[in-house]
Amino acid sequence: MSSRTRALAVCSALVLALVLTALLAPLPFAVAYPGMTANVLGDDKGKPVITITGAGTRKTSGQLRMTSIVATGPDASVHLPDLIEGWFRTDEAVMPREAVYPVGNNTEEIAEHNAKQMAQSQDTATSAALGQLGRSTKDIKVKLSLADVGGPSAGLMFALGIVDKLDGDGAGHDLTGGRTVAGTGTITADGKVGAVGGVPLKTQAAHRDGASVFLVPRKECTDARAELPKGMRLVPVTTLDSAVDALKALRTGGPVPHC
Template sequence: MRRRGVTVLLGALLTTLLSIGVLAAPIPYVVLGPGPTVNTLGAENGKEVIQITGRETSTSAGQLRLTTVGVQPSVKLRSAIQGWFSDDEAVVPRELVYPPGESQEEVEERNAEDFKVSQTSAETAALRELGYPVQVVVKTVAADGPSNGVLKPGDVVTSVDGQPVTVAARLTELIRAKPAGTALEIGYTRNGAAATARITSREQDGRPRIGVEIDQQQPHPFTLTIDLEDIGGPSAGLMFALGIIDKLRPEDLTGGRIIAGTGTIDDEGRVGPIGGIAQKLVGAKDAGATAFLVPADNCAEAARNPQPDLPLIRVATLDDALTALEALRTGGDAPRC
């Protein structure tokens, strides 16, 4: 009997030790949770997030908060089990966040670059909304290209076949919309004078081109800087754009509320989907948000992961977001997910 008791005790001890070892073993998953939120109208680490000099800015009684996802990159079974049973976290295969063949450092570098691009696009979209149009300027003309002798460096391209060129990407899109060898009517201005020219596109590297290198400019009489560290990815674009507009317009876009949101943005103000919407909603609720701006393509997922008393506002463009904020300020109806 005594020997049997010792055997049972040793067996229990070995089982416990084995369980501890298994639970502490790393597994190929990551845990996603709510990350920090940042008020784009305020300061972070003692510095204004959006800094404008050379022009008077307005102040807001509310907040426009970007939201993030926290990633636990090294996960053990114990943490994964806790995440699986958590309403606020998600456990996903590691390769979804850190693709095979890329190190964690490489992924973080790419996220940092995406974050910078999102800032640039936010500035472009916001300034266009504020009345500062983009100029697509000819930088160089290829000596053997179809535009040689027609366009010159410094020309501002304004249209292709009557379609306005609003940003640099739009010019490329319009040229590629028709096969190489098509005669295109290019509108441009030179020294302030408007003109048009017929230029036949030519195939180069498998795509139709007109043989110019372009630069995108957006003249405005003030300086604008976004200063925020330790955040990566492109999903803050929408909230940066709204923050810029709020600071440069006299009206308070927030109406004194805490508005959170997420979404990529391109130069023309189109809002794109992001990852981790469920975790961002939790972060927004914890930050006291009273409404959340959701990219239209994320609406279905957001609706499956609602937070109490946090309305989900559907937006597909920057104009949608501005219209929704006006509705929230005035008691009107904003489109819901």
């Protein structure tokens, strides 16, 4: 074997080794998918998602569905072929692991963090909804129950559910107008709606579960349009008030914001 042939063989072996290493080495990414949705006006595992005491509630129609994503766990090994496949699929998203799991190094720590965020989200949703209606948190108590969901991204839909159960559109009608409305967004106690991430996957989950309208934080309009299912109407919101106004306009045929 000539020296040139031996050199080519060695180089080829090194290249092959590098390729195999790239294919087999775990990478700091997570692969996300459309998750579950839940109607906050209904029940979850036999219990009402929203229970209100200290005030009369309305019988509602239509649905207000919170949305979620699911992702490979923090301990999962994600490799180059997984990333390549994820880039080309519309029902998957490749995301930096720290964007999906910004806190915690294992499943238990992350679950605890997400549970705390969910509890805080429920408190702020209650404050935002009662504040929007001019009611007191001292007189009205709200219990929110939704199993197997963590994080703050259901805040907007929780707040809308409370408003709908207590007051509807303020004129005897449901906020939903009988539709299945889905959405996502964090919320502050004074009613400001914040961005959440994973919106293209959430619109797909909403479409899968029958929604025709999707409320999205205005800052995420571009992301929401990326893989928008056919027939899904995007409605951008910045506050709880703007979300309520948009839903009223949808029912009456008034002007509705659009992305």
